[in-house]
Amino acid sequence: MGVSLSKKAESARSARATINYKAWLLDRGGDILLLVIIALMLLPIIFLIVGSFKSREEFAVGSNFFPSDWRFENYSEMWTRVKFGTYFSNSLIICGITTLVVTILASMSGYALARFRFPGAGGLSMAILGTQLVPGTLFLIPLYMTFLWMKNNLGIPLIGTNFGAIVLYVGFFLPISLWIQRSFFATIPIDLEEQAMVDGATRFQAFVYIVMPLAGPGVISTAIFVFLTAWDELLFAWVLNVQTIPVGIRQFTGVAGSQNRYELLSAASVVIILPVAAMFFLLQKRFIAGLTAGAVK
Amino acid sequence: MALAPKKNKLSLWQRIRQNSLAYKFIAPTFVAMLVVHLIPIVQGLYLSLLDVRLTTLTLYLKAPFVGLKYYIEVFNAIFGIGEDGTSSRVTGLINAASNTLVYTIWTNIGTLGLGLILAMLLNRNFRWRGIARTLVLLPWVVPTFVTGTIFNFIWLEQGGLANRILLGLNIIDMPITWLIGPNSLYALVIATVWRGLPFTTIMFLAAIQVIPTDLYEAASLDGANGWQRFRHITLPLIKPIAGTQVLFGLINGFYGGYNIAVQMFGGGTGFAGEYADLLVPAITRQTWERHLYGFGSAASVILMGMLLIFVGIWYRAFRDSLRAE
Numbered sequence: 001m002g003v004s005l006s007k008k009a010e011s012a013r014s015a016r017a018t019i020n021y022k023a024w025l026l027d028r029g030g031d032i033l034l035l036v037i038i039a040l041m042l043l044p045i046i047f048l049i050v051g052s053f054k055s056r057e058e059f060a061v062g063s064n065f066f067p068s069d070w071r072f073e074n075y076s077e078m079w080t081r082v083k084f085g086t087y088f089s090n091s092l093i094i095c096g097i098t099t100l101v102v103t104i105l106a107s108m109s110g111y112a113l114a115r116f117r118f119p120g121a122g123g124l125s126m127a128i129l130g131t132q133l134v135p136g137t138l139f140l141i142p143l144y145m146t147f148l149w150m151k152n153n154l155g156i157p158l159i160g161t162n163f164g165a166i167v168l169y170v171g172f173f174l175p176i177s178l179w180i181q182r183s184f185f186a187t188i189p190i191d192l193e194e195q196a197m198v199d200g201a202t203r204f205q206a207f208v209y210i211v212m213p214l215a216g217p218g219v220i221s222t223a224i225f226v227f228l229t230a231w232d233e234l235l236f237a238w239v240l241n242v243q244t245i246p247v248g249i250r251q252f253t254g255v256a257g258s259q260n261r262y263e264l265l266s267a268a269s270v271v272i273i274l275p276v277a278a279m280f281f282l283l284q285k286r287f288i289a290g291l292t293a294g295a296v297k
Numbered sequence: 298m299a300l301a302p303k304k305n306k307l308s309l310w311q312r313i314r315q316n317s318l319a320y321k322f323i324a325p326t327f328v329a330m331l332v333v334h335l336i337p338i339v340q341g342l343y344l345s346l347l348d349v350r351l352t353t354l355t356l357y358l359k360a361p362f363v364g365l366k367y368y369i370e371v372f373n374a375i376f377g378i379g380e381d382g383t384s385s386r387v388t389g390l391i392n393a394a395s396n397t398l399v400y401t402i403w404t405n406i407g408t409l410g411l412g413l414i415l416a417m418l419l420n421r422n423f424r425w426r427g428i429a430r431t432l433v434l435l436p437w438v439v440p441t442f443v444t445g446t447i448f449n450f451i452w453l454e455q456g457g458l459a460n461r462i463l464l465g466l467n468i469i470d471m472p473i474t475w476l477i478g479p480n481s482l483y484a485l486v487i488a489t490v491w492r493g494l495p496f497t498t499i500m501f502l503a504a505i506q507v508i509p510t511d512l513y514e515a516a517s518l519d520g521a522n523g524w525q526r527f528r529h530i531t532l533p534l535i536k537p538i539a540g541t542q543v544l545f546g547l548i549n550g551f552y553g554g555y556n557i558a559v560q561m562f563g564g565g566t567g568f569a570g571e572y573a574d575l576l577v578p579a580i581t582r583q584t585w586e587r588h589l590y591g592f593g594s595a596a597s598v599i600l601m602g603m604l605l606i607f608v609g610i611w612y613r614a615f616r617d618s619l620r621a622e
Binding site for chain 2: 026027030031033034037038040041042043044045047048051060061062063065105106108109111112113115116117118119121124127128131132133134135136137138139140141142143145146167168170171172174175178203204228231232234235239246249250262265266269272273276277280281284288291292
């Protein structure tokens with residue numbers, strides 16, 4: 001046994017010398033491939049940024065990659081030409097409040113699903129996953145009708161308002177968020193809560209003071225996920241006539257009857273990416289830790 | 298649950314009382330799901346049996362009952378029965394369904410294949426690894442409707458970035474028409490893969506990183522080459538993650554693509570043309586622009602049926618790795 005093992009090691013060692021340069025070559029090939037892929041991934045973003053500084057004519061002709069004259073005034077013109085400030089603040093309000101509410105509710109219900117085996121838990125899990133398999137186009141019509149009915153009969157302004165969008169998005173993003181949270185809570189050892197409860201804490205206190213601080217990365221992942229997705233939602237906002245960025249930005253192109261102003265659209269796009277990018281890269285490490293923890297374990 | 302004394306003979310009522318905190322924690326979520334998901338879904342299913350259009354919209358659930366009319370219309374058209382009666386809304390829908398299938402298959406192959414390659418490349422030891430891992434995340438922070446905008450500019454026939462690079466490298470000698478005609482579906486696929494790649498890469502990278510290195514060392518000692526190590530160690534161990542990614546990919550393929558398509562095609566009008574029209578944009582047009590609410594609901598149910606078939610196949614393929622978790 002031992003002899004055959006050392007023989008194998010011996011032959012592997014002698015083979016290694018010949019393999020070595022082949023491995024080195026493969027490694028350099030990998031470097032080049034990686035470089036090409038990363039370049040292709042970055043190019044569209046760089047293209048968008050430089051395009052936002054071009055003049056309208058230069059953008060249309062597209063002969064230079066970089067603008068011959070960097071027009072920073074595109075940004076101020078973009079801001080005044082459509083009600084960009086309104087769209088931007090609407091989106092911030094809607095996405096901010098939605099993220100806050102969803103994260104709190106998803107933490108509570110995710111914890112309940114991860115720690116309690118209560119009657120109905122199985123059915124609830126099925127319902128949560130099931131909602132992800134239903135196309136938005138199917139429940140958008142009834143939702144619109146319900147919101148319209150509530151507006152007409154109960155006087156609750158749910159259509160064309162930020163409030164309506166928040167109600168919609170909270171319900172919309174809760175199932176998937178609580179599923180992310182649930183899998184994160186499952187990775188936290190239960191001993192700490194048990195210890196706290198032996199020491200006289202109630203279960204609720206143990207959740208608030210012991211579990212939640214430990215769940216930081218999971219909470220951050222959920223929050224960023226919700227914010228990113230809500231920031232990106234177009235269809236429901238359009239149907240409910242909410243003036244968010246995705247709806248408003250379409251005014252720069254043919255839809256609103258104005259001529260296409262691609263350079264202004266580019267400038268607006270850069271501004272739209274900024275808050276998400278800032279948040280994402282500030283919290284990147286914890287976000288990724290949270291997202292992958294539930295998936296890999 | 299671990300705190301509860303282990304008594305098996307508890308009545309339902311006792312178990313409910315014992316878990317009262319769980320119900321309190323779930324209650325707000327349950328109400329939100331009921332209002333935004335469960336009740337509308339049931340109503341939507343029922344709507345697909347009604348003749349709801351602009352003139353009957355106010356009647357809503359009391360609109361004329363037409364039963365399976367829309368479903369029969371679609372199935373007849375698929376199997377070529379009663380061709381005279383085939384309306385443009387049905388042929389448009391079937392065309393969009395076939396585009397959606399092709400789109401889903403290619404976006405999955407692209408995202409999963411490239412994501413795995415990228416994860417393997419990023420898992421090696423090299424000097425700029427930290428920066429490289431951050432840079433590949435960048436497309437993720439670009440909202441999908443902005444992705445559509447960017448790629449609209451990239452695919453422009455005259456002066457678009459793609460044609461200029463391809464012409465500059467002498468790969469083509471005439472500008473390619475990307476946004477109209479047969480290329481348009483692939484223009485959409487490439488934009489979708491670009492946006493989806495970071496997430497898949499990060500997930501694969503996380504899965505590869507937790508594979509113990511001694512497994513590879515032992516395999517090397519036994520004389521396994523790089524491909525064999527990949528095939529017999531890496532692939533089986535990342536199968537659970539790959540499974541989740543495929544499920545996400547199926548859902549995104551069938552239900553996604555709307556934001557990118559709307560911003561990329563038609564200079565903002567959002568109609569992709571017959572080659573790249575997907576089901577969700579097609580259904581949205583039928584429902585909200587042509588006011589065929591009942592037909593739109595039926596089409597949504599058919600779309601859901603398509604997805605469920607694939608989820609069924611997915612479940613059979615990945616059942617083992619699900620059970621292992």
